[in-house]
Amino acid sequence: MTESLRPTADRTINPAATYDAVVVGAGPAGAAAALALARAGRSVVLVERGPFPGSKNVYGGVVYGRVLDQVVPRWWEEVPVERWVVRRSTMVMTGTQSLSVDYRSEAWGEAPFNGMTTLRSAFDSWLAGKAVDAGAELVTSTVATGLLYDVDGAVTGVRTDRPDGDLRAKVVVACDGVNSFLAKEAGLLPRADAAHHTLGVKEVLDLPGATIDERFGVSGDQGVDIEILGCTRGIPGGGFLYTNRHTVSVGVVLSLPHLAESKIRPEELVADLKAHPSIAPLLRGATLREYAAHLIPEGGYDTMPALATDGMVVAGDAAGMTRAAGIWLEGVNFAFGSGLAAGRAVDRAVARGDWSAAGLASYRAGLERQFVLADHQRLRKAPGLVLSERVQQRYPGLICDLMEGMFTVTNPTPKPGALRLTRTAAARHGVKLRELASDTARALRIFG
Amino acid sequence: MSAGTVPAAPGGATPDRWRGIAFEERMATVDFRVGERAHITVASEICRSCTTQACVTACPADLFAPTADGGILFNYEECFECGTCYMVCNHDGAITWTYPDGGQGVVFHHG
Numbered sequence: 001m002t003e004s005l006r007p008t009a010d011r012t013i014n015p016a017a018t019y020d021a022v023v024v025g026a027g028p029a030g031a032a033a034a035l036a037l038a039r040a041g042r043s044v045v046l047v048e049r050g051p052f053p054g055s056k057n058v059y060g061g062v063v064y065g066r067v068l069d070q071v072v073p074r075w076w077e078e079v080p081v082e083r084w085v086v087r088r089s090t091m092v093m094t095g096t097q098s099l100s101v102d103y104r105s106e107a108w109g110e111a112p113f114n115g116m117t118t119l120r121s122a123f124d125s126w127l128a129g130k131a132v133d134a135g136a137e138l139v140t141s142t143v144a145t146g147l148l149y150d151v152d153g154a155v156t157g158v159r160t161d162r163p164d165g166d167l168r169a170k171v172v173v174a175c176d177g178v179n180s181f182l183a184k185e186a187g188l189l190p191r192a193d194a195a196h197h198t199l200g201v202k203e204v205l206d207l208p209g210a211t212i213d214e215r216f217g218v219s220g221d222q223g224v225d226i227e228i229l230g231c232t233r234g235i236p237g238g239g240f241l242y243t244n245r246h247t248v249s250v251g252v253v254l255s256l257p258h259l260a261e262s263k264i265r266p267e268e269l270v271a272d273l274k275a276h277p278s279i280a281p282l283l284r285g286a287t288l289r290e291y292a293a294h295l296i297p298e299g300g301y302d303t304m305p306a307l308a309t310d311g312m313v314v315a316g317d318a319a320g321m322t323r324a325a326g327i328w329l330e331g332v333n334f335a336f337g338s339g340l341a342a343g344r345a346v347d348r349a350v351a352r353g354d355w356s357a358a359g360l361a362s363y364r365a366g367l368e369r370q371f372v373l374a375d376h377q378r379l380r381k382a383p384g385l386v387l388s389e390r391v392q393q394r395y396p397g398l399i400c401d402l403m404e405g406m407f408t409v410t411n412p413t414p415k416p417g418a419l420r421l422t423r424t425a426a427a428r429h430g431v432k433l434r435e436l437a438s439d440t441a442r443a444l445r446i447f448g
Numbered sequence: 449m450s451a452g453t454v455p456a457a458p459g460g461a462t463p464d465r466w467r468g469i470a471f472e473e474r475m476a477t478v479d480f481r482v483g484e485r486a487h488i489t490v491a492s493e494i495c496r497s498c499t500t501q502a503c504v505t506a507c508p509a510d511l512f513a514p515t516a517d518g519g520i521l522f523n524y525e526e527c528f529e530c531g532t533c534y535m536v537c538n539h540d541g542a543i544t545w546t547y548p549d550g551g552q553g554v555v556f557h558h559g
Contacts, residue, residue, distance in 0.1 A: 051481070051551045056529065058559040120559040141551030161550050179531040181547075194535040201508050204558040247558065260502035260536040267474065267508065290558040291474045293508035293528040295535070 019043045020350050021343075022158055022169040023136075024144040024182060026053035028332050029316025029339035030175035031127035035071060036343025037173075038134035042350060045167060046128065046136050047160065049143040054124030056177070058294035060200055060253065060324070061225045061242045062088075062115035063123065064333045067371075069112070071340065072130060076113050080122035082244035083223025084108060085115040087216070091278065093230045097400035098278040100226075109222050117223050117242050117249075127336075144176065147185050147312070154356065155186065155311035171346045171355045172312040175339055178295045180318030188305040188314055194256040196299030198237055198324060201266040202251030203274075205286035209246045215282050216243055227329060230396025231273045235262055236387040239273045240329075241282070247289055248282070250274060253296060253324060255387060266293070296324045296331070298387075301373070301380035307342075308360040315342040321372060323379060337372040381446050390439060394429045398436075401425040471510060475526050482525045483552035487545075488533070492519030494542040502536040503543070528554050 023034045026048035037044040050056045062085050068075040086109040089102040108114040132138050148157040148166060157168035174182040178197070183189040216224045228239035236255035241248065252269045259266065274283055297303075297320040304320045307313060315321065315338040322331035345363035349355040367373040385391060405421040416424075426436055495501065496518040503512040503520065509528050513521045527548075534545040547553070 049547055049550050050553075051555060054559065055555045055557075056553075056559075058556055119557070121557050143547050143550045145546075179529075179545075192535045192537070197531075197535055199506070199508065199530065199532050202559075244558075249558070256506070256532065256535050260500070260506045263505045265505055265510070267471070288469060288474065288477050290477050290556065292478070292556055292559055293530045293532070294559075295531045 019045050019167065019169040021045075021171045021173055021346050022047060022144075022167045023173040023175060023343075024158060025049075025175035025177055025316070025318070026128040026131075026138060026140070027057050027124055027175060027177065027316060027335060028127055029318070029321070029335040029342070030173070031124065031131050032071070032336045032339030033173045033175060033315060033343035033346070034128075034131035034136040034138075035134055036340050037347055038131055038136040040344070040347040041135075042347055044131075044136045045169070046131055046138045047142050047144050047158070047167065048128070048138065048140045051141050052121065052125055053128035053138075053140070054120040054122070057120040057124055058200060058202060058292045059120055059332055060202070060251065060296075061117065061227070061240050061249075061329060063118050064115045064330060065113060067333045067337050067340075074111075076111055078126075079116070080118060080126050081221070082117040082119060083218070083221050084113050085117060085225045085242070086218065086222045087224040088115075089224065089226040091226055091228045092396045092399050093228060093276060093278060094397045094400050096277065097397075097404060098276070099400055099403050100278075115225070117225070117244050119244065123332075144182060147172065147182060150311075153310065155309065158182070170311070170350055171360070173339075173342050173346060174312060174314045174318050175316045175335075175342075176318050178297050178317040180314065182312070183305060183314045183318050186309050186312055188307075188309060189318075193299075193303070194260070196297065196303045196320075197256050198253045198296045198298045199256055199259060199266060199293060200251060200253045200296050201270055201293045202249055202291070203270055203288055204244070204247050204249050204290045204292070205283060206246065206289045207248050207283070207286040211285075212243050212246075212248060218243070221245075228273070229391075230400075231276065232269055232392075233262070233264060233272070234393045235259055235264070235269070236392045241273075241279065248286060250279070250283065251292075255298075256295075267291075297322055298324050298383055300383045301376040304376070306357075307364045307367070308345075308357050310356045313342045313346060313360055313363050315339045321376075323376065323382070328375075328379075334372055334376075337370065338367060341366040341370070341372065379446060381442070385439070385442055385446060388439075390431060390435060394431050395439075398425045398429040398431055401428060475509065478526065478528075479555040479557060480526050481552045481555055483548050485549060486524040487529075487548040487553070488522060488524050488527060489544045490520050490522040491542050491544070492521070494539050495520040498539055498542065500538060502538070503533040506532050506536050508532065 020042035144158040231239040316335035321334040
């Protein structure tokens with residue numbers, strides 16, 4: 001796909017045309033919004049600043065496809081998948097220890113599948129192609145540099161960096177990513193908000209497919225996703241490792257203020273993870289294919305912006321629609337789900353002839369009713385717990401030491417009980433049992 | 449494990465070959481379509497009064513270099529367009545951040 005979607009890139013934009021909607025950003029949110037609008041018969045232009053959809057995008061492991069079921073029947077027969085994730089592993093580590101909870105399911109390797117690894121250049125181009133097939137006009141290599149307004153301050157389109165490049169529309173759907181300058185210009189997002197963002201850095205490494213199969217215990221198009229806690233030298237965040245067809249992707253996610261304060265360079269932490277005794281054997285001989293970095297909105301439900309203003313709605317990363325802190329790490333599915341809901345809400349607003357903030361309010365109401373905001377609301381306290389000092393800096397060592405105590409045979413000394421081991425490990429890592437109990441209860445309240 | 453709360457970096461004890469990739473080699477794996485316009489500019493006179501200069505270590509592309517007179521030298525050409533620099537910057541107006549012109553800048557093929 002990718003560059004073959006370029007034909008419209010060199011087309012001159014007709015400044016006189018007025019669209020029902022201009023969608024900014026051809027990632028999963030924008031593609032979904034454009035798809036919903038085009039299928040509803042609305043005129044829609046999808047503007048992408050990169051040379052092809054996905055060219056500016058990076059993700060961290062798994063795309064969960066259930067959200068595609070309702071719009072692309074049997075999508076798994078055509079999606080550009082790398083591998084279907086049949087092993088989902090959560091690893092807690094210190095510099096010299098690790099504990100894994102490793103789940104494997106044969107069902108996840110068969111239709112209708114659960115999660116897949118993919119390359120965003122291929123996946124996002126495929127999705128945007130669905131919107132184009134439905135009648136959306138894709139314009140690549142074009143930056144939306146600002147908003148256009150009417151005399152009352154309602155948004156009426158975007159300015160682009162093409163000559164005569166103003167695009168007028170009843171509604172602007174801002175799916176312009178984590179740095180959303182359109183949402184910032186509209187006053188929906190703060191100019192900068194380091195506290196609620198993490199930096200993801202990722203290396204994609206070449207490794208022969210047969211070697212991946214052997215080292216990760218899979219075959220054919222089966223894949224593995226490993227999520228890791230305790231690999232970031234105490235900087236709140238985590239690590240990930242997942243398999244593609246002929247490459248593996250490995251990286252870390254780092255809280256921005258703590259990264260800045262630590263004065264540690266991000267690629268050093270990826271190097272740490274790759275050198276860990278539990279990870280290094282998986283990557284032996286692998287060579288760097290591509291290095292990448294991207295921000296992730298991490299604030300969850302409580303920092304989500306207002307999702308609509310007069311003549312504009314916000315979806316995807318631009319609206320903080322990811323959940324990167326917790327035992328579920330998802331984003332692409334939230335982007336797609338929110339974009340779809342945005343497109344449908346804009347269609348209803350245009351049908352009623354009211355695309356003011358009030359006329360667009362059904363967007364948020366729709367999200368509240370489905371997983372996009374229901375999940376976010378339920379897990380609103382997850383970022384606070386998962387990124388807390390104890391979970392990030394003390395529990396990985398505590399858990400590993402507890403396991404070491406459980407499985408180290410101390411003959412002739414009799415085995416210590418689990419409670420005594422817990423006490424010892426907790427004391428060694430400066431954790432009070434009261435704190436351990438309270439965090440456990442908190443985790444059960446959030447995730448239970 | 450010691451009583452310390454931060455796990456020791458394992459890298460120190462590992463052979464160089466696991467760590468060893470020069471930063472230039474790392475960046476050479478990325479497709480940058482460099483435009484003529486600098487999409488990010490730095491007001492170095494503001495940076496001279498900055499005590500943290502967080503951009504210098506946090507930028508994943510290592511594009512911010514401190515200068516002898518206490519300012520910051522910035523090279524826009526191999527930028528991931530991630531936004532880390534302006535997010536961690538403490539000083540309004542020090543970093544002016546826009547996207548590169550359409551079609552230019554970083555192109556991820558394996559993102």
